[in-house]
Amino acid sequence: MASDRRHGSAWLVAAPPLALSLACLALTGLGMAGANPFWTPSDLTMSEAAALRDPATVLVLMEQGQDPYAAYPVRAGLIDRAGLHLTPVEAAVREDRLEVAAVILGHPAWRSAERVCHWLQLAGAEGAGEISRYIRRTFPEDADTCR
Amino acid sequence: MSASSALQPGLPGPGAAAPPTIWTTIAYAAAAGLIVGVAASMWGVPLPVSDNLPILLDVQQTSLRDGLAVALRDEGRLRPLFWVQYKALFAMSGGRYYLAFQGFHVAMFAATVLLWVAALRVRTVYQFAGAAVGVTVLLGLHTFGNLVRELPITVVTCCALAVVLAFMERPARWRDALAVINFVIAVFFVEIGLVVWVVHVAAYLCGRRGVSRGAVVALTAVCAGYFALRFLVLPAGAPPVFPRDTGFGFANLSESELRSEYASHRYAIYLYNIAASILSVLFSEPRGGIFEFTRRVLADETRPWMWVNVLSSAATSVCLLWFLVRRGITLRLSALDRDHAMIVVALAMLASNAVISYPYSRDVVMSPAGLGYALAAAVAIGWLLERAASMPGFRRMAVVGLLLLVSIGWSMRTIGLTYSLRRTAFVNRNDWAGVEEWLNQSGRLPAGGPGRALVEQLKRESLAFRVPNPGLAQPDAEDFFGTGTY
Numbered sequence: 001m002a003s004d005r006r007h008g009s010a011w012l013v014a015a016p017p018l019a020l021s022l023a024c025l026a027l028t029g030l031g032m033a034g035a036n037p038f039w040t041p042s043d044l045t046m047s048e049a050a051a052l053r054d055p056a057t058v059l060v061l062m063e064q065g066q067d068p069y070a071a072y073p074v075r076a077g078l079i080d081r082a083g084l085h086l087t088p089v090e091a092a093v094r095e096d097r098l099e100v101a102a103v104i105l106g107h108p109a110w111r112s113a114e115r116v117c118h119w120l121q122l123a124g125a126e127g128a129g130e131i132s133r134y135i136r137r138t139f140p141e142d143a144d145t146c147r
Numbered sequence: 148m149s150a151s152s153a154l155q156p157g158l159p160g161p162g163a164a165a166p167p168t169i170w171t172t173i174a175y176a177a178a179a180g181l182i183v184g185v186a187a188s189m190w191g192v193p194l195p196v197s198d199n200l201p202i203l204l205d206v207q208q209t210s211l212r213d214g215l216a217v218a219l220r221d222e223g224r225l226r227p228l229f230w231v232q233y234k235a236l237f238a239m240s241g242g243r244y245y246l247a248f249q250g251f252h253v254a255m256f257a258a259t260v261l262l263w264v265a266a267l268r269v270r271t272v273y274q275f276a277g278a279a280v281g282v283t284v285l286l287g288l289h290t291f292g293n294l295v296r297e298l299p300i301t302v303v304t305c306c307a308l309a310v311v312l313a314f315m316e317r318p319a320r321w322r323d324a325l326a327v328i329n330f331v332i333a334v335f336f337v338e339i340g341l342v343v344w345v346v347h348v349a350a351y352l353c354g355r356r357g358v359s360r361g362a363v364v365a366l367t368a369v370c371a372g373y374f375a376l377r378f379l380v381l382p383a384g385a386p387p388v389f390p391r392d393t394g395f396g397f398a399n400l401s402e403s404e405l406r407s408e409y410a411s412h413r414y415a416i417y418l419y420n421i422a423a424s425i426l427s428v429l430f431s432e433p434r435g436g437i438f439e440f441t442r443r444v445l446a447d448e449t450r451p452w453m454w455v456n457v458l459s460s461a462a463t464s465v466c467l468l469w470f471l472v473r474r475g476i477t478l479r480l481s482a483l484d485r486d487h488a489m490i491v492v493a494l495a496m497l498a499s500n501a502v503i504s505y506p507y508s509r510d511v512v513m514s515p516a517g518l519g520y521a522l523a524a525a526v527a528i529g530w531l532l533e534r535a536a537s538m539p540g541f542r543r544m545a546v547v548g549l550l551l552l553v554s555i556g557w558s559m560r561t562i563g564l565t566y567s568l569r570r571t572a573f574v575n576r577n578d579w580a581g582v583e584e585w586l587n588q589s590g591r592l593p594a595g596g597p598g599r600a601l602v603e604q605l606k607r608e609s610l611a612f613r614v615p616n617p618g619l620a621q622p623d624a625e626d627f628f629g630t631g632t633y
Binding site for chain 2: 028040136
């Protein structure tokens with residue numbers, strides 16, 4: 001009886017790590033089936049990726065042929081309470097995501113003086129100071145041509 | 148061998164370890180589940196850019212001989228085997244870089260945790276419970292978390308092996324040889340490898356005879372040889388006065404600030420770094436020399452995980468103190484039993500690790516001490532549970548309740564490790580998106596050839612990782628479990 005009680009105390013203290021250990025095994029099994037709820041890749045539109053500081057996904061979608069100057073849906077709660085329809089450029093500027101601007105503007109297929117001016121204009125209107133400074137620093141000649 | 152055991156084959160003789168029990172098996176099984184879970188998360192993390200890519204480009208373009216020559220000519224540090232490990236893995240990868248580097252990292256992680264369990268030599272239900280909580284201390288402590296997120300883990304594996312060897316019941320020639328080889332690898336990998344020597348000497352002084360006296364002498368000779376090589380033969384010498392930025396009080400001091408404003412007080416900064424490193428392991432505050440939790444409490448900016456971190460560490464350190472006070476502190480170290488010796492060795496690891504790390508304070512450099520702290524925690528918790536069994540009802544419930552809270556706290560921190568790996572995967576993948584610009588800024592972007600091909604391959608592979616966005620996937624959970632960093 002006393003031995004059971006002593007073992008009970010030890011099992012009680014060991015219970016959280018044991019439960020965690022079992023959960024790890026279960027989640028790893030789910031992960032192998034692509035169903036780990038804690039490691040489920042997020043399905044994002046390019047505009048959502050731009051708003052969520054995810055330049056890698058923006059780049060992958062661009063490489064797949066998506067247009068960073070086209071509008072895509074942004075789910076409710078990310079930028080605004082309501083769902084929106086924005087271009088990735090607009091989303092990045094509204095959230096002042098410098099790294100996203102760098103990926104889109106740095107991509108050889110999407111860089112031009114006209115687009116630099118478009119970014120500058122948007123950044124100025126939204127008060128995205130970091131992006132404005134980045135563009136003027138990185139593309140000084142293109143930025144000088146903007147009115 | 149005693150006469151009785153000689154007459155009765157199968158019985159352990161004096162000095163032999165008690166045979167494994169069912170609790171040994173359950174302790175390994177519990178650790179195995181956690182290893183699988185953390186390893187699966189590690190396997191989803193792209194290689195870090197800033198800590199790895201420059202070295203990968205270097206080993207690609209440099210022969211082993213030339214690379215070793217450069218590593219031995221380094222001023223301020225002596226880490227030739229660090230470079231050799233990268234070179235060897237690169238050469239063996241056959242172009243499958245992620246498999247080679249992250250695969251090795253995961254394997255070393257698993258080996259470290261298994262060696263950690265082996266060092267405890269679990270035989271009873273109390274030791275099992277202590278080990279179960281202790282393994283979450285090992286995984287949940289910020290020093291280990293930073294290590295798992297970064298590469299490489301080799302020195303901590305060497306420390307775990309050293310503890311296992313030192314705490315065997317009696318020496319064997321092959322173990323003596325392995326102890327010396329293990330130390331040579333650790334110390335020529337990175338400076339904190341010196342902790343391996345401290346483990347062996349401290350354990351020997353505490354009456355542990357896993358390695359022989361001759362081996363301890365040999366280890367000391369290697370240690371002396373290391374210093375002679377470093378200070379008399381090679382140009383390595385001492386580290387620079389302030390090799391990098393470090394935390395102080397509530398802020399981070401840059402290298403230039405340290406040089407311009409603190410050069411005349413450098414010993415005070417060193418003492419601060421040593422004290423901060425020790426406190427960081429014992430109380431999870433400060434972190435990297437910065438009292439960030441305190442600052443946030445004063446500014447009313449705390450989140451639940453910060454309290455979990457500090458309180459779980461403080462409660463665990465109280466358990467250690469309880470053990471030391473009740474078991475007594477004695478100078479007759481050789482008379483200590485295995486548990487007591489383990490805690491003394493862990494404290495020696497903590498002190499020596501902090502002293503070796505005097506030039507700056509970083510979570511990751513205290514990872515050998517973190518391994519020792521987890522061993523000490525496991526021993527103290529097992530001992531407390533055993534004592535509690537003979538306590539009257541109310542006191543027993545209070546002790547078990549405290550230990551249960553400690554156990555829950557560290558389990559939450561271990562969950563935090565997987566969250567931090569998830570966030571690291573997100574950050575690393577995004578770092579690869581801008582890798583050319585990052586390399587270009589430091590003038591290291593290869594113009595073409597194999598170097599450029601390597602960058603492009605690694606970038607392509609890293610972008611192909613399917614990583615959850617922390618802004619969408621259970622973002623509120625991070626408030627409770629944290630992401631390893633403030």
